[in-house]
Amino acid sequence: MAIENILVIGAGTMGRQIAMSCALGGYATVLQDISEPALAAARTELESWAASRVAKGKLSQDAVDQALGLLSQTADLDAAARDADLVIEAAVERLDIKEEIFARLGKITAAHAILATNSSTLPSSKVAAASGRPAQVCNMHFFNPALVMKCVEIVRNDQTSDATVAAVTEVAQRLNKQPVLVNKEIPGFIANRMMGAINREALNLAQAGIASIVDIDTTARTALGHPMGPFELMDMVGLDVVDFIAQANYAETGNDADLPHPLIVEKVKEGKLGRKSGEGFYPYN
Numbered sequence: 001m002a003i004e005n006i007l008v009i010g011a012g013t014m015g016r017q018i019a020m021s022c023a024l025g026g027y028a029t030v031l032q033d034i035s036e037p038a039l040a041a042a043r044t045e046l047e048s049w050a051a052s053r054v055a056k057g058k059l060s061q062d063a064v065d066q067a068l069g070l071l072s073q074t075a076d077l078d079a080a081a082r083d084a085d086l087v088i089e090a091a092v093e094r095l096d097i098k099e100e101i102f103a104r105l106g107k108i109t110a111a112h113a114i115l116a117t118n119s120s121t122l123p124s125s126k127v128a129a130a131s132g133r134p135a136q137v138c139n140m141h142f143f144n145p146a147l148v149m150k151c152v153e154i155v156r157n158d159q160t161s162d163a164t165v166a167a168v169t170e171v172a173q174r175l176n177k178q179p180v181l182v183n184k185e186i187p188g189f190i191a192n193r194m195m196g197a198i199n200r201e202a203l204n205l206a207q208a209g210i211a212s213i214v215d216i217d218t219t220a221r222t223a224l225g226h227p228m229g230p231f232e233l234m235d236m237v238g239l240d241v242v243d244f245i246a247q248a249n250y251a252e253t254g255n256d257a258d259l260p261h262p263l264i265v266e267k268v269k270e271g272k273l274g275r276k277s278g279e280g281f282y283p284y285n
């Protein structure tokens with residue numbers, strides 16, 4: 001069954017850019033969120049992003065018009081789900097909420113529809129049963145900013161069918177992304193495990209006073225060729241998100257190395273969450 005219609009649930013940082021990527025890939029895309037203001041904010045941001053692409057000569061006006069024409073938004077999940085061949089859930093990272101969403105999707109989407117979660121912390125096996133169609137459930141994990149980052153981790157659970165993996169792989173390719181397959185669920189998948197290791201080392205170096213965060217970031221950029229240093233990246237991702245990922249991983253592994261780092265805990269306690277709050281490891285004003 002060819003995928004033509006995509007529903008993205010959640011108009012936050014990830015969901016809105018995933019939806020725009022789908023529309024740019026030529027899919028009829030509905031962005032759904034329970035918050036009308038969040039939908040309006042997403043539309044405004046995506047229209048302004050699209051205008052800047054045209055101004056920079058990166059996309060033609062026609063391509064942008066076509067994508068924005070393919071992208072609609074609604075707060076009505078039942079209506080949005082009716083025609084979906086693929087649902088990408090990018091709602092808040094709470095198991096109870098995701099279970100509720102997947103249980104509902106199992107009832108209101110067509111029987112052939114594939115249900116994917118963009119979650120970086122909750123493996124799809126946790127919501128697969130609730131959907132009533134576990135063979136059609138997997139993680140499709142995009143990276144921030146999703147309009148730019150190429151990688152999509154496709155994580156299969158024990159019951160995910162080969163047909164589901166093949167279908168979502170084809171979608172990722174049509175979005176001009178680079179799909180990678182994670183064959184077995186593991187906390188953090190591939191990218192967040194590697195990022196966690198780098199962040200942990202960077203945080204330890206800073207805490208021990210070995211080097212300043214500026215010099216650690218500079219080293220990552222100029223010695224290792226990373227586009228951003230670990231502190232800049234954690235500020236972009238959000239220190240509350242970094243903290244949440246560590247807590248979720250620790251809950252699964254019980255490994256002390258996965259515990260949130262004291263420097264992160266301290267920043268979160270102070271309300272310094274990174275770019276979004278105006279200050280994290282760096283000030284943003």
Ligand code: CAA
Nearest residue numbers: 056058120142143144145147148149192227228233237241
């Ligand atoms: N939304 C959309 N586009 C954006 C953007 C955003 N928030 N930020 C930057 N861009 C675009 C710019 O428009 C620009 O496009 P063009 O070059 O085509 O004109 C391009 O990205 C480069 O931007 P800049 O020149 O402003 O800045 P840069 O060269 O420093 O790149 C970056 C910015 C793309 C964010 C780059 O620094 C980078 O790749 N950083 C690493 C990002 C990363 O590691 N992300 C993964 C985070 S972990 C995660 O997401 C997983 C999780 O579960 C938490």
